[in-house]
Each structure stands twice: as C-alpha cells, then as structure tokens.
Amino acid sequence: MNKTSVLALILLLPMVMAAQVRLPSILSSSMVLQRDTVVNIWGWASPGEEIEVAPSWLAGKISAKAHNNGTWLISIPTGTAGGPHSIIITGKNRITLTNILFGEVWICSGQSNMEFTIRGLGGWKLYKKEKTKLKKSDFSSIRLCTIDQAPERLPSDSCKASWCEATLATAANFSATGFFFGSALFNMLNVPIGLISSTIGGTPAEAWTARECLSSDPELAFFLRSPNGESWDCAKVSRIYNGMIHPLMNYRIKGVIWYQGESNRYDADCYQKLFSTMIGCWRSGWNQGNFPFYFVQIAPFNYGETYCSAAYLREAQQQALSVSNTGMVVTMDIGDNADIHPKNKPEVGLRLANLAMAETYCKSGIRCSGPVFSQWKKEGSQVRVYFDNAEDGLICKGDQIKSFTLAGNDGIFHEATARIDGSAVMLGCDVVEDPQMIRFAFTDTSAVNLFNRAGLPAAPFRTDTIPQMIRPLWLTTEKSPLHDGRAFRLHCPDTICQIRYTLDGTDPVLSSTQYTSPVRIEKSGTIKARVFKGGIFSLKVCAFNYRSHLAIGKKITMDQPPAEKYSATSDALVDGLRGSPAFQEGRWQGYEGTDCVGTIDLGAPSSVKKATIGFLNDIKSWIFLPEYVEFFVSSDGISYREVSEIVTTESPEIPGPSIKEYQWNAVALNENNSVNDPGTAENQVRFIRIYAKNRGVCPKWHPGKGGKAWLFVDEIIVE
Numbered sequence: 206m207n208k209t210s211v212l213a214l215i216l217l218l219p220m221v222m223a224a225q226v227r228l229p230s231i232l233s234s235s236m237v238l239q240r241d242t243v244v245n246i247w248g249w250a251s252p253g254e255e256i257e258v259a260p261s262w263l264a265g266k267i268s269a270k271a272h273n274n275g276t277w278l279i280s281i282p283t284g285t286a287g288g289p290h291s292i293i294i295t296g297k298n299r300i301t302l303t304n305i306l307f308g309e310v311w312i313c314s315g316q317s318n319m320e321f322t323i324r325g326l327g328g329w330k331l332y333k334k335e336k337t338k339l340k341k342s343d344f345s346s347i348r349l350c351t352i353d354q355a356p357e358r359l360p361s362d363s364c365k366a367s368w369c370e371a372t373l374a375t376a377a378n379f380s381a382t383g384f385f386f387g388s389a390l391f392n393m394l395n396v397p398i399g400l401i402s403s404t405i406g407g408t409p410a411e412a413w414t415a416r417e418c419l420s421s422d423p424e425l426a427f428f429l430r431s432p433n434g435e436s437w438d439c440a441k442v443s444r445i446y447n448g449m450i451h452p453l454m455n456y457r458i459k460g461v462i463w464y465q466g467e468s469n470r471y472d473a474d475c476y477q478k479l480f481s482t483m484i485g486c487w488r489s490g491w492n493q494g495n496f497p498f499y500f501v502q503i504a505p506f507n508y509g510e511t512y513c514s515a516a517y518l519r520e521a522q523q524q525a526l527s528v529s530n531t532g533m534v535v536t537m538d539i540g541d542n543a544d545i546h547p548k549n550k551p552e553v554g555l556r557l558a559n560l561a562m563a564e565t566y567c568k569s570g571i572r573c574s575g576p577v578f579s580q581w582k583k584e585g586s587q588v589r590v591y592f593d594n595a596e597d598g599l600i601c602k603g604d605q606i607k608s609f610t611l612a613g614n615d616g617i618f619h620e621a622t623a624r625i626d627g628s629a630v631m632l633g634c635d636v637v638e639d640p641q642m643i644r645f646a647f648t649d650t651s652a653v654n655l656f657n658r659a660g661l662p663a664a665p666f667r668t669d670t671i672p673q674m675i676r677p678l679w680l681t682t683e684k685s686p687l688h689d690g691r692a693f694r695l696h697c698p699d700t701i702c703q704i705r706y707t708l709d710g711t712d713p714v715l716s717s718t719q720y721t722s723p724v725r726i727e728k729s730g731t732i733k734a735r736v737f738k739g740g741i742f743s744l745k746v747c748a749f750n751y752r753s754h755l756a757i758g759k760k761i762t763m764d765q766p767p768a769e770k771y772s773a774t775s776d777a778l779v780d781g782l783r784g785s786p787a788f789q790e791g792r793w794q795g796y797e798g799t800d801c802v803g804t805i806d807l808g809a810p811s812s813v814k815k816a817t818i819g820f821l822n823d824i825k826s827w828i829f830l831p832e833y834v835e836f837f838v839s840s841d842g843i844s845y846r847e848v849s850e851i852v853t854t855e856s857p858e859i860p861g862p863s864i865k866e867y868q869w870n871a872v873a874l875n876e877n878n879s880v881n882d883p884g885t886a887e888n889q890v891r892f893i894r895i896y897a898k899n900r901g902v903c904p905k906w907h908p909g910k911g912g913k914a915w916l917f918v919d920e921i922i923v924e
Contacts (some may be wrong), residue, residue, distance in 0.1 A: 237399025
C-alpha cells in the first residue's frame with residue numbers, strides 16, 4: 206500500500222467509526238433490566254441513521270432515526286422476572302447483547318463505606334458464614350456492575366462500566382455493602398438482582414449533585430465555593446455527578462442505596478438541605494418520579510475531635526427523612542471507634558434490604574426501624590422518654606443502658622441513669638435537679654445498646670435546639686510584601702462568616718482581632734482562628750503551628766508528584782506549617798504505593814545545623830511510616846553525598862494517628878570525636894535531597910493486604 210492510500214485510509218477512518226452504531230458501556234451482555242416496566246436502549250450513530258432494536262421477548266422490531274447530533278434512544282417494554290434474553294441492535298453494523306435478565310435494579314452509591322469491597326475489608330475469611338451460605342446456592346442471577354471512577358467538569362453522556370455474574374471471586378471485588386444488600390434482597394424476592402456500584406471514597410455530597418441544583422438555592426451557595434474540594438478534583442462541586450451519575454440516567458432503576466456523610470461533617474448545619482437537594486436532583490434527572498432512596502446513618506468513630514461533628518451530621522441525615530420515599534438504617538451498634546470502615550457490612554446490607562422489602566416491596570411482617578424518639582415528659586426530677594417502633598417493649602443488651610445525658614438550663618450535659626419501663630425509658634441524674642434537655646448517643650463515639658424487640662438499635666437524638674456550626678479554615682503563607690519574613694492569609698469558603706484570630710495561644714472570641722488582610726509573621730508561633738456567623742461561633746478552633754526556618758519559600762522539586770487526592774499546595778512542604786494528625790485536612794502530601802523524593806534549593810550555600818521531615822502514621826487509613834529515610838546534600842545540585850540514613854524501628858502495627866519526625870543532625874560528633882562546625886566550608890550546603898521509601902503495599906496482617914500503602918509527608922524544616 207502506497208503513502209497516498211495509507212493517508213486516504215487514515216482520513217476515512219473517523220467517518221467509518223462515526224457510522225458505527227455504538228452503545229454506552231452500561232448496556233451490555235449479562236446486565237439486568239428493570240422488570241415489568243419500560244426501559245431505554247440508547248447510543249450513537251451517524252445523523253439520520255436508521256436504528257432497529259429487536260428484543261428476543263418481543264415479536265417485532267422497534268426502530269428510530271439518530272438525531273442530528275448522532276444520539277438515538279428507543280424505549281421497549283420488559284416482562285416479568287427471569288431470562289435469559291437477548292437484544293439485537295442494527296444500523297450500519299450489528300450489536301448483539303445476550304444473557305440479559307429481568308429483575309430489580311438498584312444503584313449503590315456514596316463514599317468509602319459503600320466503595321470498600323469484600324476483599325478490601327479482609328476477604329471472605331472475614332465473612333465465613335456468608336461465604337458458606339453463598340456456596341450452597343446459585344446466585345448467578347445477581348449481576349454486578351462497577352462504574353469506573355471518573356470526575357468530569359461537565360455532564361457526560363457516557364462512562365466506563367462492566368457487568369458480570371456474581372461469583373465468590375467477582376463479589377469479592379464489589380461493594381461489600383452493595384453486595385450484601387443485593388444478596389439479602391435476592392433471597393427474599395427470589396428474582397434477579399442488578400447492582401450498579403458508583404462510588405468514590407472521601408467525596409462530599411456536593412460532588413454528587415448537579416451544579417444547577419445547588420445554584421438554584423441561595424442557602425447552598427456556600428457549596429459552590431467547593432469547601433471540601435480545594436485540593437482534589439473528585440471532591441469539587443458536581444464532578445462525580447457529571448461523570449458517574451449523569452451517564453446512568455437513561456437506565457431504568459428501582460431505587461438507590463447510599464452510604465456517605467463523613468466528608469461533610471464540618472458542614473452538618475447545611476447537610477440536610479444539601480442531601481435533600483441531591484436526592485431531588487437525582488430523581489429529576491432519572492425522570493422516574495420519587496423512587497426509593499435509602500441511606501445509612503454514619504457509624505460511631507473516634508475522629509479525635511473535642512466537638513461532636515459526626516453527631517450533628519447524623520442529626521442532619523435523620524432530618525432528611527422529611528423527603529418523601531426515603532429511609533434510613535441506624536448503625537450505632539455495629540461501629541468501630543478505631544476504624545472508620547467498620548467490618549459488619551452484612552448487617553448493614555440486611556438492614557437496607559429489610560427496609561426495601563417493607564417499604565418498596567410492601568412485604569408484611571418485616572420490621573425495619575429501631576426505636577425512634579417520640580416525646581418526653583418530666584416526672585419530678587426524672588424524665589420519661591417515649592419511643593415509636595417500640596410498642597412491644599424495649600430491651601437493653603448489657604447491664605446498663607448507655608449514652609443518655611441530661612442538662613438543666615445551663616446547657617451542661619451529664620451522664621444519666623436509665624431504666625426501661627415498657628416502651629419508655631426513665632432517666633435521672635443526681636446533679637441535674639431540673640432536667641430541661643436530653644441527648645442520646647449524641648457524640649461521635651457513642652455506643653448504643655438500647656433496642657426494640659426486633660433487635661434494631663435506637664436512633665440518636667437530642668431535644669435541645671442549641672445552634673451549632675463547624676467551619677474549618679485553611680491558612681496559606683507568602684513572602685511579606687513590605688517586610689522581611691512571611692505573611693499569612695486565612696481562608697473560609699463561607700464568605701458570610703467573620704474570621705477572628707489570636708497569636709498568644711488563646712482561643713479566639715468575639716472580641717479577638719478580626720481578620721481582614723494578610724498578617725505579618727515575625728517568628729515561630731501558634732495562630733488560632735475561628736469563624737463567627739450571626740452570633741454563632743464555630744465549635745472548631747483551627748490552630749496552625751508556624752515554624753520559621755531556612756527552607757521556607759525556597760524552591761522544592763519533587764521527582765514525582767503526590768496523588769491528586771492528597772496533593773495539598775505546591776509549596777506545602779516548605780511553608781512553615783506542619784500538618785495535624787488529621788490526614789484529610791489538606792496539608793499533607795500523599796504518595797500511594799510510591800516513594801517520596803524531593804530536593805530543596807536554599808538559593809545559596811548556607812550553614813545548616815539540621816534538617817527534619819515529618820511523616821504521618823495512621824494504619825487504619827492505610828497510611829504507614831516510611832521503611833527508611835535518606836538525606837543527601839550538595840553545593841552544586843549535581844554531586845550529592847549521603848549524610849544520614851534513618852531506618853524505621855517502630856512496629857508498623859502501631860495504630861496512630863501520630864506524627865514521627867526523621868532528622869539529620871549536622872552538628873554531631875565526627876570520627877575524631879570532635880563537634881562538626883556547620884560554619885566550615887564542608888558544611889556549607891545549598892541543596893538538600895530527601896528520599897523516603899514507601900513500604901509499597903499493606904502487609905499481610907492488614908485488612909488491605911496487598912493494596913497500595915500510603916506515605917504521607919509534610920514540612921521539611923531546615924535550621
């Protein structure tokens with residue numbers, strides 16, 4: 206073939222490809238179509254191209270012409286549960302889909318507690334009872350579809366997806382919560398089940414919501430500034446909705462199960478409106494009416510905070526039940542304060558399935574709700590608390606009912622004694638003579654051991670209406686334009702708020718200095734800042750420990766960039782600010798399965814006494830200390846000499862979260878037992894290169910064994 210022919214073929218190829226009938230990957234062999242309804246088959250072809258769809262269960266064919274933009278859609282009726290069926294799509298080419306079943310189709314969505322797979326949580330060895338049950342039955346009629354993680358700036362019409370039959374192997378790599386929900390539903394309905402997993406860990410609800418839905422409500426304008434998505438594309442407004450929900454909206458579904466909320470703890474006061482808006486946004490896009498939307502209330506976990514951000518988030522989740530055809534399952538009895546990803550996903554899935562059976566499929570005799578606070582009344586110095594969903598009585602699993610507190614008019618809560626009296630609970634507290642307020646399980650870590658006769662836990666609640674707000678801030682430093690040294694800027698995405706700060710270590714109050722412009726930093730110290738809004742102050746006080754040192758603002762070059770999700774800012778390692786043990790705060794540089802190698806250019810030869818680098822240890826979040834750290838120095842940036850190697854001796858099983866510093870001390874005894882003088886020519890360094898070895902993968906004893914280990918690094922201090 207000559208060059209002219211090759212060129213002609215290359216020019217013709219886009220036209221040939223454009224003429225091909227194409228389907229979105231969500232439409233494929235082995236899928237489940239929603240039974241007893243009308244479903245959509247859609248795709249792309251040449252403008253005006255005639256498309257025929259021939260379903261095996263119908264006598265004839267259905268046809269349509271592609272629109273001018275090349276899109277086409279054909280609606281076809283489905284029948285009762287069963288199969289297998291096939292579909293032939295014909296245009297200028299022919300596509301055949303086989304092994305199709307009619308059944309119940311559910312979307313499984315949210316952040317990491319929905320994303321985590323059976324394998325990621327520990328594998329089938331952790332779920333031996335469930336594995337045994339599955340091995341005794343044929344569950345190939347459960348079909349699994351996983352959507353590739355792909356944030357998009359604009360709404361997309363397509364995404365990458367793949368359907369497969371459920372086996373022990375394929376189920377192990379699917380959402381654990383989703384699969385256990387689907388298998389329980391399959392056992393109760395005895396019809397094919399289609400599960401579509403669309404999840405990304407660490408994502409806030411605004412990333413799952415269309416921008417126009419947020420912009421239509423002034424109360425949600427706060428989220429348009431992307432408070433949770435400063436450093437990670439997946440957390441920005443609407444990105445996940447655009448790439449992983451919008452492309453699914455032609456696919457007929459029965460309903461949605463949802464597990465998310467941890468990433469919105471700091472905006473719990475807005476979450477009810479946000480979450481309700483998100484649900485409405487999805488329902489509008491699917492155009493199927495108010496389909497069922499069932500969600501999981503986040504479980505107890507120790508976030509290491511002095512304020513109960515998760516408790517307020519749970520309250521907002523419960524308030525979202527005011528949206529029609531929604532339901533919530535409580536997990537306050539099956540959490541793990543040491544693990545944000547509690548392992549008892551079979552129970553979570555079963556509770557969601559029971560909720561669907563009772564509310565969606567109207568199966569009688571299934572109780573799907575634990576006790577829910579109804580009302581209370583004072584009886585002398587005691588309080589009687591009434592519950593719904595406890596008509597046949599309450600039970601306590603343990604010696605004493607936990608997690609009730611009482612307060613008087615002073616708003617100070619004290620632990621209360623509690624005893625069951627039929628379907629009510631009697632509360633008392635010696636130091637609260639005149640009870641005015643009740644809280645139950647209203648902390649981040651509260652354990653619940655109060656149940657109804659169906660064995661379902663009581664939901665947390667409070668009777669007070671004390672206003673709350675939790676607003677984080679972030680701080681950036683820059684070279685002071687008018688003075689030597691640095692200046693700091695404070696940022697809050699909620700622009701209605703005021704920021705007040707202190708430099709003396711005290712917590713800011715309303716009379717503290719208001720932040721209006723960058724403030725000069727003259728020396729090392731602690732900056733404390735807090736947000737005030739409409740007379741309410743944020744429960745969160747943000748403390749930033751600033752450390753003045755030689756490398757601040759100097760050029761730093763990384764051999765490879767950190768993971769996008771945890772990339773902080775470009776100069777985060779030399780800005781004078783050390784990250785806290787909370788890895789999500791945005792100050793840490795995270796490396797997934799890869800080493801961290803960086804070089805600092807001090808700009809000129811300098812007398813260096815020591816260099817220190819900090820690493821985070823938080824194994825429950827798959828974050829490990831490095832295997833070792835090496836320090837190299839150079840005067841010209843070409844020839845380096847190694848000056849220190851520090852091997853990690855701590856056990857990798859230390860849970861954390863904690864920060865460990867690795868230090869090269871230039872002022873040390875040399876081989877002649879005399880002290881090195883950093884002022885001598887041989888100790889004048891311009892370039893410092895640091896190599897931190899990632900352990901690579903999680904060890905065998907870790908729930909994520911074989912998965913990529915994280916290495917989190919922050920602030921390189923040079924003195």
